[in-house]
Amino acid sequence: MSYAWPPATIGVIGAGAVGRTVGAALVSSGICDRLRIVSRTRDQAAVYADDLADMAGALGRRLRVSAVPVTECTEADAVVVALRARFTNTADRTDIRIGGLRHNAPAIADTARALHGYRGPVLVVTNPVDVMTRLFAETSGCPRVFGIGSNLDAARYRAYLADLFDVAPHEVHGHVIGEHGRYATICASTTTVRGMPVAFPLREAHGHLTTRPAAISDGAGRTRAGPAGAVLSALRHALGHADGTEELSAPYAGGYLGIPVHFTAGHPEPRLPRLNDAETRRFERAQRHLHDTYEELTAHLSSEGIA
Numbered sequence: 001m002s003y004a005w006p007p008a009t010i011g012v013i014g015a016g017a018v019g020r021t022v023g024a025a026l027v028s029s030g031i032c033d034r035l036r037i038v039s040r041t042r043d044q045a046a047v048y049a050d051d052l053a054d055m056a057g058a059l060g061r062r063l064r065v066s067a068v069p070v071t072e073c074t075e076a077d078a079v080v081v082a083l084r085a086r087f088t089n090t091a092d093r094t095d096i097r098i099g100g101l102r103h104n105a106p107a108i109a110d111t112a113r114a115l116h117g118y119r120g121p122v123l124v125v126t127n128p129v130d131v132m133t134r135l136f137a138e139t140s141g142c143p144r145v146f147g148i149g150s151n152l153d154a155a156r157y158r159a160y161l162a163d164l165f166d167v168a169p170h171e172v173h174g175h176v177i178g179e180h181g182r183y184a185t186i187c188a189s190t191t192t193v194r195g196m197p198v199a200f201p202l203r204e205a206h207g208h209l210t211t212r213p214a215a216i217s218d219g220a221g222r223t224r225a226g227p228a229g230a231v232l233s234a235l236r237h238a239l240g241h242a243d244g245t246e247e248l249s250a251p252y253a254g255g256y257l258g259i260p261v262h263f264t265a266g267h268p269e270p271r272l273p274r275l276n277d278a279e280t281r282r283f284e285r286a287q288r289h290l291h292d293t294y295e296e297l298t299a300h301l302s303s304e305g306i307a
């Protein structure tokens, strides 16, 4: 079900590869009439804001794009956090997202403190996203913080099966949950194609979720369009423009991890699918891994006097 929606103001924090692509997607989608851009420097945000304003002009859209300090995002209807600190990622290729853990955490914590008291939806993109989402939520106290990642995995999974079975992607129903990373959990036992359960090589499907983003990054420097699509889709649901389900990093059993969240008029409700034994084991591994990583991170941050 879709709703007629009022024009929205959206803040984008981090004007890099992903943030810029998110901005372009927001302009072309018509989802907002004001965009607030924050980046490491105001100059960087300002030139990007001008570029997006040109895009809006070329499309004949009335859209105000401005470079702002992060605190002005508290007046937005929704905020996207796609910042990345400067560092060289030396993490193993099979778990590349974890490489940003200690580097991105201080900037995420600072941004979270700046948005303290904000009530609108915050979509965190920064990796490792499940951990950064929890850090943002717990540092800011914001009530509606979600992480992007499992919904992108799920979209890739459904597209993979659509190709395999030669059907349209909307005819595939199935989730990827847990971690946007090593312990991503494919919910194969509840996946259907044209309403019927299917058999497929699960190991290959898992491999696809690892090799596809790696191949895009190798070829294009960074993944950007896929994450931007996942952000736009989640924004539509979180702002109440459409009802539907997104696999997002969300509060679950005392932590944060990827679970299907159903939005009705913007109201989120977690809906964990039925899992078989193997899926339960993998989901619990994701949960433990994210819990341990978060504990290790917060111990490190407090030893450094950061949080």
Ligand SMILES: NC(=O)c1ccc[n+]([C@@H]2O[C@H](COP(=O)([O-])OP(=O)(O)OC[C@H]3O[C@@H](n4cnc5c(N)ncnc54)[C@H](O)[C@@H]3O)[C@@H](O)[C@H]2O)c1
Pocket (backbone or CB within 6 Å): 013, 014, 015, 016, 017, 018, 019, 038, 039, 040, 041, 044, 082, 083, 084, 085, 086, 097, 100, 104, 107, 111, 124, 125, 126, 127, 128, 129, 148, 149, 152, 180, 222, 223, 224, 227
């Ligand atoms: N969750 C996902 O599905 C997904 C997908 C792709 C990328 N990512 C992650 O998104 C993040 C951004 O990726 P990218 O390729 O755009 O990186 P990038 O390096 O191209 O851009 C990062 C931007 O953040 C800005 N920045 C740094 N510190 C900041 C701060 N304190 N406040 C505001 N802006 C700040 C930088 O100036 C830069 O413009 C990374 O952590 C990446 O791993 C997540």
